[in-house]
Amino acid sequence: RQSTWDYQFRKEGMLSRLRFVGRAIMQGGMRNKALTSFVPRSFMTAQSKYTPFSNRFGMCRMFSAYPSHKVLAMPNLSPTMTKGTITKWYKNEGDTYIPGDVLCDVETDKATVGFEMVDGGVLAKIIMPTGSKDVPLGAPVCVVVDEAKDVPAFKDFVAGAAPAKAPVAEKKQPEKKEEKAAVPEPAKPVHSGKIVVSPAAKKLASDHNIDLAGVVGTGPKGRILKEDILAAIEKAKTTPVAAPVAAPEPTPAPVCEGAKKRKPKFLAEIPGMPEFTDVELTNYKRVAAERLTEAKQTIPHFYVSIECEVDNLLKLREELNKVSKSKISINDMLVKACAQACIKVPDANSAWMGSFIRKYKDVDMCVAVQTPVGLIAPIISRVNHKGFETIAKETKVIIEKAKDGKLKPEEFIGGTFTISNAGMFGINQLISIVNPPQACILGVSQVEKVFVVDEAKIKTDKPWRIASRLMVSLSCDHRVVDGAVASEWTKEFKKLVENPMLMMLQGINLTSQK
DSSP: OOOOOOOOOOOEEEEEEEEOOOOEEEEOOOTOOOOOOOOOOSTTTTOOOOOOOOTTSSSSOOSOOOOEEEEEEEEOSSSTTTTEHHHHHHHSSTEEEHHHHOOOOOOOOOOOHHHHHEEEEEEEEEEOEEEEEESSTTTTEEEESGGGGGGGGGGTTTTTTTOOOOOOOOOOOOOOOOOOOOOOOOOOOOOOSOOBOHHHHHHHHHHTTTTTTGOOOSGGGOBOHHHHHHHHHHHHHSSOOOOOOOOOOOOOOOOOOOHHHOOOOOGGTTOOOOOOOOOOOOOHHEEEEEEHHHHHSSSSSSEEEEEEEOOHHHHHHHHHHHHSSSSOOHHHHHHHHHHHHHHSSSGSSSEEOSSEEESSSSSEEEOOOEEETOEEEEEEEEGGOOOHHHHHHHHHHHHHHTTTTTOGGTTSOSSSSSEEOGGTOOOOOOOOOOOOBBEEEEEEEEEEEEEEEGGGGTTTSSSEEEEEEEEEEEEEETTTHHHHHHHHHHHHHHHHHSSSGGGGSSTOOGGGGG
């Protein structure tokens, strides 16, 4: 406060750490020699004490005694991911990896994704072994180094722990008899008149609830300085506080004997219940349940259903499969019909973004697939620009990857429209829950043979015919799509399904064919 000092060292060394500026000086060390520390004091009364102590690691950085390394954290593999589960390690400690190698599989809220490396190195330590559940995003997963010779140094590595220090011989201290701590008397005021205190000391006392009336000032004319407040804080930490007198417990309200005997019973305690097995939720199941519940509770759903005759579609499919390299399914053709209907009615190919609505120019179709871990909807991108054969080929690949748990994040995150087909299960009608932030999802039922009136034979003895029909139900977010838009979309979809040759005219405006 009176002058600025230059602090000079008597020996060469290395500056390893700065402490609190204005209160502590620093710490330094020298290679293979005693490390010197300085007792923290204020600059005004700085009198550093030379205290040698054992420097086990020689000249080090004081914050690490390990070779150069990287601690890899749990990566963010999904926009909604907050934690993950390590399902499998492909590399062991000491194994070398190259760019593109997958170290482990991580189960996210969407799927199981590989933790892929972008550069090479050596796996030195696995912090989270196989089976580690609910690992928070950013938590340490493993340690990697550049050279294999550094691996043994991380045998006992613990994330967040300082390196082990050399054992120090404990000094035996004479046993002390336990004595009851004397309860101090209330501090008496030491200032008879106005209290003189510096601004810094006044603020510090206010932050730590220090009564200035009980602090003795060491400054000129009894002025209370910052050092006096710091001393009062330290004294308050070591001074025992009188235990408060316990207030008498209130007398509980009288409870009837019948209420005391009644206790809530779980299902397992109810006599006559059948045996059961509790299945633990995976990350995917838990997050899917949360998102579906949120979607059903927060999105204003409404539904539009329509029946479509698919005889022409089945005939075209039969003809195309004679020349196609990939077998085309009914669902592949319905995916194409959805995409073309979305281009014709772009309001259905939109998303609710909270403060605005986003309309997409192309269609990235999410196809619902049942996997061993649950339902997932991988994406077929830009479906409106692809033909039946390309859609069939990509759909088969993406479904196999989904069932094997090998989807990449970009293959299941996003999408503009979703189709869910339960026809193979013999379902007559499927009404699905909207997949936010998308505005629509189409549920598809099975194809059925039904009798329909044949207008061309209305005056004959048999004014009917047998037709193949399927029911589709469009679930909509009413914040984005209203009833008129949903009706227009289903009408366009019905026209494309019943006249499938229109879907083969890619790039042509369908307005003239309406």
